Amino acid sequence: MQKNFVLSTTDRHSKARRGQLTTAHGVIDTPAFMPIGTQGTVKAVTPRELRELDAQIILGNTYHLFVRPGLDVIKHFGGLHNFMNWDGPILTDSGGYQIFSLAKLRKITDGGVEFQNHIDGARAFISPEIAMEIQAALGGDIAMALDECVPYPCEYDYAAQSAELTTRWAKRCLEWKRRNGETAKRGLADSPDRGFADSMLFGIVQGATFDDLRQQSAQAIVELDFDGYAIGGVSVGEPEEEMMRAVESAEPFLPRDKPRYAMGLGTPPQLLEMIARGMDMFDCVLPTRLARNGTAFTTTGTLNLKNAQFALDKSPIEENCACDACREFSRGYIRHLIKAEEILGLRLITLHNLHSYLNLMKRARTEIESSTFDQFRKAFVAGYKTRDPMMVE
């Protein structure tokens, strides 16, 4: 398989990049937003709807799928693509982030992490090698190295040691893939997918909020030679300024010809700021999670559709929006659905929010191609108001 990343345009006024990443399941135009399919489904959305939304890649959460339904089930179905009936690209995370944020009784050693899952409390152990094995079984197109994601705030010494641990783990992930990639096929003979060797593996830069640690981590991870690089440990509660600096510290050390993925963020203005700082890929729970609480994203900010002001509002969530929710339903009706706790309400806002995020990336790509990205970004950020304190989780 031809796995590659081609940069077609780089912005003259910012570090924004327009590229294409080719995977075994299709091409991803970057900058790209990846809807999150936590438990084998993007919440409340069908694969067909994802295709209609022009989602080019989704993210699968290794930890959640490992806990439920479990690897045996997903292997039996021939991998995650077959299981969930999504034939586009999938990126699987390493499971590390959820182990550190959801699981209980964690014990981290050089060998790996011991934990109890949050569903039934069963004990499990994950090492860099096991994280690879699991991701090989899931059969995504892009796998992530196991890393330790430290919380915010974090002491310098702990952050330094942790970043070094992440580097050692990254090396073991690469090593495992080199040794086992060809043989680590997914369960079923009728699977159209090829071995794990055809998947890409991304390394993750850590270093908390310390410029020198971010820099050292980036250099160490890049030296190992991955198919792409992620900035991890951002959007973990730090001020936005620190988040931007973490990316700015690492970015100069990332190779130009590999995709860069800023993990787990963010608001629409944050995505544009990250694109301006040279990032290509994003994933975030905000569009789907806030939808379930009645919050819609528009190009001028968020709307809490539970508010009484929308009760008689005949306009769509956003004027001129091309999504199905906006073409067919009013704010007043959607408000009623959300107030009455009707599933259709969160379905409609989810569709709108995903469209909003995916469309923002489409717009960013066009603006980069037209060398107008920087103006666009500035105007968008200036016009965007965060009306809802729920915005940042």
Added chain:
Amino acid sequence: MQKNFVLSTTDRHSKARRGQLTTAHGVIDTPAFMPIGTQGTVKAVTPRELRELDAQIILGNTYHLFVRPGLDVIKHFGGLHNFMNWDGPILTDSGGYQIFSLAKLRKITDGGVEFQNHIDGARAFISPEIAMEIQAALGGDIAMALDECVPYPCEYDYAAQSAELTTRWAKRCLEWKRRNGETAKRGLADSPDRGFADSMLFGIVQGATFDDLRQQSAQAIVELDFDGYAIGGVSVGEPEEEMMRAVESAEPFLPRDKPRYAMGLGTPPQLLEMIARGMDMFDCVLPTRLARNGTAFTTTGTLNLKNAQFALDKSPIEENCACDACREFSRGYIRHLIKAEEILGLRLITLHNLHSYLNLMKRARTEIESSTFDQFRKAFVAGYKTRDPMMVE
């Protein structure tokens, strides 16, 4: 407007009828199943999906819509069709059934019912005239007269008095419509709908489980001359045999040239039995409500998809089923979604169940046309197993 009911075929071996009911928003082929749109949405389903499922009519619950979002909101949006973006026929119930089953502190007099709603406890009063006024504002194609639905079991004397009250109320409903139908237009000038005079009004037969009361009620209601007739007070907890008898007692007194609606039932075999007893229209929460609990309907019985036996099952909910859930997803995947409490799981089962009910009606219509309905019914009922104690609510 031409509102009419045409019977094209009547079965030689049973009382089954094949007909067409023409309303302001389209034609309904009977026997017909009406998905329930309790709070202005068939739960978890979009109007577009309903059209794709070939649903020809849906039911709107007057009581729920009256409580939330309230009539002012729905009037402001120009009626229920506009509010929920469903342009097909709508039948609205009178609200009576929910007042008797959900609301608190009910006080029934000849004038009407005083109650406190189950959401915020606000007091309200509904009379036959108010029930008509509300339904005129909702703007459905078929309205129902206000009735008292007595519980099971019920004393003879109470059932007799109650059926008489229902007849007096029915008369007042007709009277209100005759006087106000032309002027009771829905709120908006841009509404494509015409006045309430164009809507049909159905009367409801009561009489609990007493043959003579059912007969008397049917005669009294039919004498008032409605556009259609419903059998109410069935599927309220009585044994299936009593339910069948209640319908059998009333049916001979219903005019042949008007549609008959058996309210609030039932399982797939029960629907076929009701069709064989001369009923044309049905509504039931089972397909949507049980879906949310993981129960799927098939032609051979129900499946509880939560069961461990389905964890590795690659087959669809039902072989050869043409619904989207069965064409695209496995039992194993849907089981995982339900166990993980993912909305997509109940969405898929809801689609399948509605398809199953609607398709059963389609099949029944074809079988009536081919004079093979009675064999079909017997074979279906014999082959249907209720595996799940949740079946009857």
